[in-house]
Amino acid sequence: MTLTLDHPQALQLRRLLEAGLPLVSRPYAWLAEQLGASEDAVLEQVRQWNEGGLFRRVGVVLKHRALGYRANAMLVLDVPDAAVDAIGRQLGAAPGVNLCYQRPRRLPQWRYNLFCMVHGREREQVERQIERLLAEQGLSELPHQLLFSTRAFKQCGGRFAPPAERAHG
Amino acid sequence: MDELDRQLINRLQHGLPLVRQPWEALAEELGSNSATLRARVQALLDDGTLTRFGPMFDIERLGGAFTLAALSVPEERFDEVAAVLEAMPEVAHNYRREHAWNMWFVLGCATPEGIAETIARIEAETGLAVLNLPKEETYHVGLHFAV
Numbered sequence: 001m002t003l004t005l006d007h008p009q010a011l012q013l014r015r016l017l018e019a020g021l022p023l024v025s026r027p028y029a030w031l032a033e034q035l036g037a038s039e040d041a042v043l044e045q046v047r048q049w050n051e052g053g054l055f056r057r058v059g060v061v062l063k064h065r066a067l068g069y070r071a072n073a074m075l076v077l078d079v080p081d082a083a084v085d086a087i088g089r090q091l092g093a094a095p096g097v098n099l100c101y102q103r104p105r106r107l108p109q110w111r112y113n114l115f116c117m118v119h120g121r122e123r124e125q126v127e128r129q130i131e132r133l134l135a136e137q138g139l140s141e142l143p144h145q146l147l148f149s150t151r152a153f154k155q156c157g158g159r160f161a162p163p164a165e166r167a168h169g
Numbered sequence: 170m171d172e173l174d175r176q177l178i179n180r181l182q183h184g185l186p187l188v189r190q191p192w193e194a195l196a197e198e199l200g201s202n203s204a205t206l207r208a209r210v211q212a213l214l215d216d217g218t219l220t221r222f223g224p225m226f227d228i229e230r231l232g233g234a235f236t237l238a239a240l241s242v243p244e245e246r247f248d249e250v251a252a253v254l255e256a257m258p259e260v261a262h263n264y265r266r267e268h269a270w271n272m273w274f275v276l277g278c279a280t281p282e283g284i285a286e287t288i289a290r291i292e293a294e295t296g297l298a299v300l301n302l303p304k305e306e307t308y309h310v311g312l313h314f315a316v
Contacts, residue, residue, distance in 0.1 A: 005294030009296045020223030023207045026190055034284050039189060046186050046224075054231070056310075058191075058211075063220055074266065074273070085306065092309025095173070100282035102306035103237065110300055112271070115237070117312075149264040166222075 006046050009035045013045060021058055033102040038169055064119060065152055071123040076112035078105075084114055088140065091116055094133055112145070123148060170218070173201060176316050177209055178219070182313045234281040236303040238288065239270040240295070247272070250295050259287045260282075270300055 005013060012035055022030050029039040030044065043066045047053060064072075079087050084102050091114070092100035120126035127146065142151040174197050186194045192203035199206070220240045228235060243251045247265070254260045254274055263274035278284050288299045 017224050018226065020221060023211055023222070025192060025207075027202060028189060043187065049224070050187060050229055052228055055226045058187065058224050058264040059184045059222075059223070060178065060181045060219045061221040061315075062178065063217055064181070066218055066259075072264070085308075088306060089306035097309060098312045099310055100308040101304040103302040104307070106300055106302070110302070115302075145235060145268070146269075147268045149273075151265040151267050153255060153263040154266070157185070 003041050005037055005041050010045060013042060014049075014072065015056075017046075033164050037155065049161060066164070068121050069119045071120045071126045072095055072149045073118045073123075073126050073130065074147040074149075075116040075118075076147065077114040077116075077139070078111045079114045081113070087142075089115055090137055091133075091139070096120075096129055096133065109126065111143070170316070171203075172173060173199070173205075173211055174213065178208040178213070178302050178316050179313075181210070192252075195315040199249055218234050231279075233277060234284050234303075235278075236288075236301055237275050238274055238276060238291075238302065240274075240291075240297050241270050242272050242295075242297060246295075250297065253291070253294050256292075257287065259283065 012048075013031060016034060021027050024030050026039065028043040032039045032042045035042065045072070046058075050057070056144055077087075088100055088102055091097055096118055097116045097118055097158055099115075101115045103115055105111055105113050118126055118130055120129065126148075130146060134142075134144070177195075180195065180199065185191045188194055190203070192206050195201075196203045197204055210219070210222055214222060240250065244298050250272065251263065251265075254263050254272075259276050261275040261277045263272065265271055266273050276284055276287050278287060284301075284303070288301055289297055291297075
């Protein structure tokens with residue numbers, strides 16, 4: 001056993017982690033046993049991947065509708081191209097905005113280039129929250145729309161098992 | 170769901186500590202014990218409150234690609250088209266939204282070419298044009314749900 005994983009071991013570890021982290025007292029020791037490596041080597045590799053951004057954290061994916069978060073709004077705005085970075089950062093930092101991305105316009109079908117997700121329990125509350133947010137940020141005049149979801153057909157979290165993978169957006 | 174479940178879910182959304190005995194560390198924080206916490210996570214996975222526990226991979230760092238896409242589906246065809254997407258492993262989630270573009274879904278593929286191929290397949294199978302909106306810039310990702 002060495003203190004670092006060789007390449008095949010690292011690949012095998014990644015594959016094991018794609019299935020999730022085993023729910024045992026010492027998960028990295030359990031994984032190390034599968035690889036024929038040491039617990040410290042596995043933990044060190046996991047830390048490196050975490051720091052390097054291969055994954056964002058070891059955490060959970062929630063079925064947010066089951067937890068009462070039924071009002072899921074996609075706020076889309078038509079922002080002048082020159083201002084989109086500044087306004088994107090501004091809205092992304094605002095409380096209640098869970099995700100904020102720039103996406104392309106597809107004229108004439110689609111004019112909006114900035115997307116924010118806001119989740120709440122009640123639709124009216126989310127509507128008020130977003131109008132207040134835009135007013136506070138001085139953005140109410142920008143053309144925008146709120147697209148509430150009314151049905152979830154498929155929601156599966158963060159699975160990635162190449163080559164036939166599933167992902168979380 | 171009781172107070173301990175709520176604390177545990179809120180805490181785990183920020184990530185499990187990367188230490189040898191993460192459950193011991195968490196038990197100390199939450200004033201519980203590690204075996205109880207593991208049993209709670211297992212129960213929450215079993216009843217569907219949690220859909221995954223483990224590292225949240227960044228698919229793009231693995232060479233994969235994501236996109237957000239939409240379809241404008243005639244009302245009478247809605248369930249039929251939803252079923253087409255449901256059957257495709259590349260479709261990560263799919264929501265009906267109140268808009269002329271009424272079906273919004275995320276595609277995740279192992280390669281960027283896979284996205285184009287999947288969109289072409291959806292267009293061929295449904296006869297509908299896909300609005301493809303890949304992200305160009307990320308300003309914020311912080312999907313936390315207080316429970």
